[in-house]
Every structure is written in structure tokens, then in C-alpha cells.
Amino acid sequence: MPTDTDRREITLTSIRDEARELAAPPAQGPPVPPSETGYYGLPLLKRPVWSASVPLYFFVGGAAGAAAIIGAAARARGRNRLAHDARWMAAGGALISAALLTEDLGRPSRFLNMLRVFKPQSAMSVGSWALSAFGASATGAALTSSAALDVAAAATGAVMTTYTGVLIGATAIPAWSEAVDLLPAHFGASALGSATALLELLGHRDAALHHLATVAAAAETVAGASVEMKRSAAVRPLKEGPSGLLVRVGGLLSGPMPLALRLLGRRRRMARRAAGLSAIIGSLVTRFGWVRAGSASADDPAVPLKLPRA
Amino acid sequence: MPTTAFLTDSTVCIGCKACEVACKAWNEVPQDGYVWTGLSYDNTKALGHSTWRHVKFVEHEAVPGRGGHAAGQPTWSFSSDVCKHCEHAGCLDACPTGSIVRTEFGGVFVQPDICNGCGYCVVACPFGVIDRRPDDGRAFKCTFCYDRQKAGLTPACAQVCPTESIVFGDMADLRREASRRLDGLAARGVTDAVLYDAHEGSVGGTHALFIVRGDPVAYNLPPKPDVPSVYLRRAWRSAFVTAASLIGAALIAFAAQSHAH
Ligand code: SF4
Numbered sequence: 001m002p003t004d005t006d007r008r009e010i011t012l013t014s015i016r017d018e019a020r021e022l023a024a025p026p027a028q029g030p031p032v033p034p035s036e037t038g039y040y041g042l043p044l045l046k047r048p049v050w051s052a053s054v055p056l057y058f059f060v061g062g063a064a065g066a067a068a069i070i071g072a073a074a075r076a077r078g079r080n081r082l083a084h085d086a087r088w089m090a091a092g093g094a095l096i097s098a099a100l101l102t103e104d105l106g107r108p109s110r111f112l113n114m115l116r117v118f119k120p121q122s123a124m125s126v127g128s129w130a131l132s133a134f135g136a137s138a139t140g141a142a143l144t145s146s147a148a149l150d151v152a153a154a155a156t157g158a159v160m161t162t163y164t165g166v167l168i169g170a171t172a173i174p175a176w177s178e179a180v181d182l183l184p185a186h187f188g189a190s191a192l193g194s195a196t197a198l199l200e201l202l203g204h205r206d207a208a209l210h211h212l213a214t215v216a217a218a219a220e221t222v223a224g225a226s227v228e229m230k231r232s233a234a235v236r237p238l239k240e241g242p243s244g245l246l247v248r249v250g251g252l253l254s255g256p257m258p259l260a261l262r263l264l265g266r267r268r269r270m271a272r273r274a275a276g277l278s279a280i281i282g283s284l285v286t287r288f289g290w291v292r293a294g295s296a297s298a299d300d301p302a303v304p305l306k307l308p309r310a
Numbered sequence: 311m312p313t314t315a316f317l318t319d320s321t322v323c324i325g326c327k328a329c330e331v332a333c334k335a336w337n338e339v340p341q342d343g344y345v346w347t348g349l350s351y352d353n354t355k356a357l358g359h360s361t362w363r364h365v366k367f368v369e370h371e372a373v374p375g376r377g378g379h380a381a382g383q384p385t386w387s388f389s390s391d392v393c394k395h396c397e398h399a400g401c402l403d404a405c406p407t408g409s410i411v412r413t414e415f416g417g418v419f420v421q422p423d424i425c426n427g428c429g430y431c432v433v434a435c436p437f438g439v440i441d442r443r444p445d446d447g448r449a450f451k452c453t454f455c456y457d458r459q460k461a462g463l464t465p466a467c468a469q470v471c472p473t474e475s476i477v478f479g480d481m482a483d484l485r486r487e488a489s490r491r492l493d494g495l496a497a498r499g500v501t502d503a504v505l506y507d508a509h510e511g512s513v514g515g516t517h518a519l520f521i522v523r524g525d526p527v528a529y530n531l532p533p534k535p536d537v538p539s540v541y542l543r544r545a546w547r548s549a550f551v552t553a554a555s556l557i558g559a560a561l562i563a564f565a566a567q568s569h570a571h
Contacts, residue, residue, distance in 0.1 A: 005461075012332050016470040019328035024473075028321060028495070029385045031502040032524025033370055039530035040349045042356055045438040049429040066556065073560035077568040106427015106447025110407075113426045117408040121539055124430040125406035158553035165552075166545035171433040171538045172400055180541045184549035192556055207570065208563035215559055294433065304436070304532050 036308055038301045045172055045298040048291060050104055055287040057100040058164045061131065062191030063198060063283070064093020065160025068138055070195055070212070072154035075147070082204050083150070089198060090153055091142040094135035097160075101131070123167040130159040161191040168294065174234035174304060175297035176290070182226055183290075189219035190254045190283040197258075197276030210262065210272060217259035217279060224251035234303045237296035238289075246289030254282025313416040314459065315517040316468065316476060317484040318390050319491055320529070321503055323475040325388035329363040329467035330354065336466035337362065337453065340443075350386065356530075357391055359441035362452040363467045364391045368528050387522065389529050390467070390476060393418065393439045393452035394508065395517035398537045401451075404434035416481070416517055417454030425449055436513065436535035454517070481517065488519055495521075506531050512540045 002010075038044065048054075071086030102111045114128035137152035165184030168176045176183070193216035196209045227238050227247065237243045258275035265271020302309050333339065342360035347353050350367035357364045368387040395417045396402075402410045402418050409424035410431060420431075420440070427447040431440050440451040455465035463469070468478035477487060488505050495503045506526045509515035513535050522529050 008336060011335050012466055012470050015328050015332045015335065016472055019324075019326040019470065020472040022324060022326045022472070024324070028498065028500045028523075032368070032387055032522075032528065034525045035368075035528030038527055039366055039368065040352075042349075042530065043438065044530050044532060046358075046432045046435065046441050048433050049442040049444075069556055069560045073557075073564045076561070077564040079564065079567075104429070106429065106442050106449070107425070110424075110426035113407040113409070113424055114428070116424070117406075119403075119406060119408070121403045121542065122406045122430070123542070123545070124404060124428055128406055154557065158557055159549075161556060162549035162552045166542070166549050167430075168433070169545045169548075170541040171404075172436040172438075172536070173433050176433075177538060177541050180545050181548050184545060185552045188549070188552035188556055192559070206564075206567060208560075208567040211563045211566070212559060215563075298433075298438070301530065304535075305527050305530065306533050307527070 038305045038307060041301065043299045044301040044304045047295040047298040048173070050291060052288070053100040053104040055291045056284075057097050057104075058187065058287040058291075059194070059284045060093050060100065061097040062161045062164065062187055063194040064090045064097060064138070065134065065157035066188075066191040066195035067093065067199070068134070068141075068150075068153040068157030069161075069192075070199065070209070071141070072150040074206070074208070075150055079206060079208075082199065082206055082209075084145070085202055085204065086195075086199060087138065087142040087145070087150070087153070089195070090134075090138040090157060094131065094138045097131055098135060123163060123170055126159075127163045127167055130156055130163055134160050162188040168290065171294075172304070173294045173297050175237045175293045178230065178232055178234040179227065179238070182223060185219070186223040187287075189216050189223060190279075190286055192216040193220060193254055193258065193279040194283040197279045200272060200276045210266075213258065213275065213279065214262045217255055217257075217262060217275070220251065220255035220282070221259055222255075224248075224255045227251065234297070237293040237300070241296055243289055243293035243296045246285055246292055248289075250282050250284075250286030250289045252282070253278045254286055257282070313481040313517070314454075314478065315395075315416070315481040315484050315519060316392060316465070316478055317488055317519045317521070318392065319475050319477070319521040320387055320389035321491075321495060321500065321521060321523060322473045323365070323388035323390060324473055325351070325365055325367060325386060326472065327365050328470045328472060329390050329476055330361070330365060332466040332470040333363045333452075336455065336458070339450075357393065357439045357451070359443040359450040362392065362450075365389070366391060366529050387524070387529075389520065389522055391529070392467070392518050393454070394437050394513075395452075395454055396537065397509070397514040397516060398512060398539070400434035400436055400537045400539065401431035401440050403537065403539045404430045406430060413454070413456055413459075415454065415456070415459050417456065417459075419453055419456050420449055420451060422448055422450075434538050436532060436537060484519060488521060491521060508535050511535055512537045
């Protein structure tokens with residue numbers, strides 16, 4: 001009785017025999033001319049497979065992390081009402097973050113596999129652990145108002161604001177890796193901008209929030225300018241096409257726009273509100289823009305193949 | 311355990327795609343569309359979640375009078391591509407679940423019972439090999455026929471190759487075989503054959519070597535692939551400085567506010 005393996009081995013033999021019939025190895029032709037396009041201009045790299053949940057998560061997780069930092073700092077100075085709201089914002093954000101990330105998994109039921117191992121060389125692994133620790137401490141802080149948990153949530157929250165920049169920066173996608181130094185700072189600043197804005201929109205009128213939001217908008221302006229100043233072909237998707245439009249509009253809304261509104265309309269509540277809204281939308285649009293730019297970058301073989309037009 | 315590898319020699323490839331077929335048959339890889347690309351006779355286009363061996367058809371003008379190529383007829387260089395099984399593999403570093411492992415034969419293997427489909431390996435491969443299968447949700451690529459190797463068998467693609475364009479064996483032996491073949495080609499006047507072997511950059515070598523004629527770029531083989539892990543230090547440095555600045559800024563802002571009161 002032939003086993004299943006035997007049968008499959010026979011299949012392979014017949015594939016080989018059939019191929020043998022086809023031809024003998026070709027005689028060698030003339031030298032192969034150089035290529036300007038690579039292989040028919042087909043992409044070398046694969047596009048990120050992430051759905052909209054992932055850029056949304058970058059936004060929510062970042063804002064939640066920054067809220068935890070604000071909450072701990074507010075508590076240290078006795079701003080208890082603000083600390084309370086910030087804590088709940090952090091805890092709620094952590095919950096939404098976990099849901100968004102799980103939703104994007106190809107196998108959501110296996111989300112716990114994220115915690116099977118800890119791998120410092122994988123930003124996805126570090127991020128999963130950071131999100132877990134952040135979720136636990138932020139939720140605990142919200143429920144108990146414990147000072148230690150506030151500090152823990154702020155510390156893990158700081159990772160939440162920045163690691164997503166590491167996550168996409170340290171990849172094979174040229175538009176992202178070219179901006180690897182910038183991304184964590186850019187995402188961190190825009191997280192701070194949206195967290196402060198959200199708390200302001202909840203009715204908190206602390207001067208500290210306004211000052212932090214101003215600093216965030218200034219940092220975002222610098223980040224946007226430094227993207228614009230990059231000249232390499234790798235960053236083209238950050239400036240051109242639909243992804244470039246998103247990155248630029250997002251950058252404008254999270255940087256120069258709120259900065260101007262806050263500096264000029266310092267004393268006016270409407271201006272602060274408008275600045276806040278702008279920063280939130282900008283931060284959201286920015287994340288979508290960067291992810292989309294990753295797809296555009298993967299589609300262009302010129303950069304990784306170092307083709308003449310790159 | 312020997313460190314095994316593939317040597318894929320484009321100069322004897324006849325473009326029969328037996329390797330593609332055998333790979334699908336043995337590994338029960340689902341079909342991935344039946345589309346005419348119009349790109350020579352290549353209708354699979356690239357390696358992907360359901361194409362683990364891929365024969366490229368690099369088409370160019372023939373010079374009449376050499377090797378029976380008629381004027382006006384194009385001529386081809388075929389090359390069967392495969393996961394490079396990098397020595398320093400981006401996909402393996404990126405995998406957060408530990409699903410992707412290094413086997414005892416030196417290959418890179420995705421354990422399908424552990425992968426949760428996070429998709430991070432997809433953007434970590436400098437060769438654009440691994441991909442997530444949309445209906446299944448998990449990431450797939452060449453297994454280096456881990457099951458067959460464990461049973462002492464040759465990987466299916468090498469097993470069926472009718473011209474020894476794909477040879478499988480011990481890494482060191484294959485390197486010797488590659489230089490033997492290159493010498494042979496040179497002796498026959500084929501001077502533009504090169505060995506593609508990404509061992510100089512951060513990828514640190516691969517378990518899939520290729521002999522191709524002309525510029526490897528024509529076969530979408532990147533000239534200087536980098537494992538993305540080389541960016542980690544800079545990325546985390548920026549993250550650390552930013553995180554510290556955020557905390558510092560928050561503390562200062564609230565301290566200043568309470569002084570003002
Ligand atoms: S070629 Fe890509 S999929 Fe294959 S081992 Fe290297 S990084 Fe992983």
C-alpha cells in the first residue's frame with residue numbers, strides 16, 4: 001500500500017518528467033543588457049497589509065499615552081479634577097487601542113500570542129507589552145487613583161506615544177526608514193497635541209494645557225518642515241500623490257495652524273478651541289498619511305533597487 | 311545538522327515552472343488568481359503569500375546568429391526566485407509572537423499554528439517575500455520544505471527541477487558549486503554571469519544563492535538589502551528622547567502653572 005507521502009512523491013516525479021520533455025537548457029545568448037526599470041517595473045517590496053484600524057490605533061494609543069503623562073503631572077500639582085479626567089481618557093484609550101489592534105489581526109482569536117514571548121528586537125512585541133502594561137496601569141489608576149499606578153501609567157504611556165514611530169520607522173519601507181529619527185518625535189509631539197486638545201475640549205482651562213499644546217504644535221511645525229526639507233527619492237510619497245497630500249494637510253493642521261491660533265488668539269477661547277480641533281484632526285490625518293505613504297513607497301521599486309530614476 | 315541552501319542558476323533554467331507547480335503541490339498552497347499580466351509569460355508576477363517559488367521571465371532583444379536566436383525574436387533569461395532565508399532575517403526579528411523561527415537547517419520558518427496575522431513581518435522583509443493571506447489571515451512564505459528536510463528529502467522545487475537549475479545542498483558545497491559553474495560559463499565565453507549573494511550588507515548572507523546573467527537588478531534582486539533591525543538603535547534613541555521630553559514638559563508646565571497661582 002503506497003502511503004500518502006509516497007503518492008505525493010510520485011506526483012513530484014511526474015511533474016519533473018513532464019518538465020523534462022520540454023526543452024534542454026538554452027544555448028547562451030548575448031550579454032544581458034542593463035535594466036533601467038528592474039523587473040518590468042514591478043514592486044520589489046510588499047505593501048503594509050494593515051487596515052484603517054492601525055493608523056487609528058496610532059492616534060488613539062498615542063493620545064491615551066500622552067493623557068496619562070498629563071494626568072500624572074497634574075496630580076503632582078494637585079490638579080485633581082484634571083488628573084481624574086486624564087486618567088479616564090488614558091484608560092478608555094487603552095481599551096479602544098486593544099480593540100483596534102485585535103481587530104486588525106488576521107487571527108484575532110490569537111491576540112494573546114502577542115504575549116507568548118518578549119522580543120526587544122521587535123517593535124511590535126515591545127509595543128504589545130507596553131500596551132498591556134499601559135492598559136493595566138491606566139485602568140488601575142482610573143479605578144483607584146493610586147499614585148504609584150499614575151506614575152506607572154505615565155511611564156508606559158510615554159512608550160505608547162513614541163513606539164509607533166519606531167514600529168514603522170524600523171522597516172524595509174524606504175519612506176518610513178528614511179524618517180526613522182523623526183518618526184518617534186513626530187508621533188510623540190502629535191500625541192501630546194491631541195491629548196491636550198481633548199482635555200481642553202472637555203472644559204479644562206488649565207494654562208498648562210495651553211502651554212503644552214503650544215509646545216506640541218511648535219514641535220509638529222519643526223517635524224513638518226524637516227519632512228519638507230528631506231530631498232531623497234525615498235520620501236517622495238510623503239510629498240507627492242494622495243499620501244503626500246494627507247501627510248501635508250495633516251502636518252499643517254497639527255503644526256502651523258494650531259501654533260498660529262494659540263499664539264495669536266491666546267486670550268480667546270474660540271481660538272483655543274479651534275486650535276485644539278485642528279490639532280486632533282491633524283494628528284489623525286497624519287497617521288493615515290504616513291501609513292498610506294508606506295504603501296506608495298512599497299509600490300515604487302526605484303528606491304530599493306537603486307534605479308537611475310531614484 | 312548541516313546548514314542547507316538553494317543555489318538557483320538562471321543560466322540553465324528553461325522557464326518550465328516545474329518548481330512553482332511542485333511547490334504548490336507539495337505544500338498545498340492555494341491558487342492566487344488566474345490573471346494574464348502581459349509581462350512576457352510571467353503570470354505570477356512576484357513571490358507572495360501563495361507563490362513561494364516564482365520564475366521570472368526577463369525578456370530582451372536577441373542578437374541574430376548566436377545560439378539559434380532568430381532576428382526579431384526576443385530571448386529570455388529565466389530565474390526562479392524564492393525566499394532568501396536570510397542569515398539576519400527581518401521577518402524573524404519583527405515577529406512578535408515567536409511564530410517565525412530559525413530551523414536546525416538554517417532556514418527561516420513560519421509556524422502556522424502560532425502566527426496571529428499581525429502583518430509586521432510583511433513590512434520587515436527587504437526582499438518583499440512574505441505576505442499575509444487575506445482569506446486565511448496568517449503570513450506565509452517558503453518553508454524551505456522544512457517537513458521534507460526533516461525527513462531527509464530534498465525540497466520539492468529542487469527535487470523536480472529538470473535541469474539542475476535549482477540545486478539544494480550544504481551551504482559550503484553550493485558555494486563551491488557556484489564558482490565551478492561561473493568558471494565553466496566564463497570558459498564558454500559567458501562573462502556577464504554573476505553570483506548574487508547578499509552577504510556583505512546587514513542581511514549577513516542568505517540561504518538562497520542565485521547565478522544570473524547581467525545586472526541582478528533586472529531580476530528585482532536588490533543591490534544593497536538591509537535588515538530593518540539596523541534602524542532600531544536610532545529609532546529607540548529618538549523615542550527615548552521624545553518620551554523624556556514629554557514627561558519633562560508636562561512636569562514643567564504644571565509646576566509653572568501652580569507657581570502662577
Ligand atoms: S527573504 Fe524576507 S521572508 Fe525570507 S527570510 Fe529574508 S526577511 Fe524573511
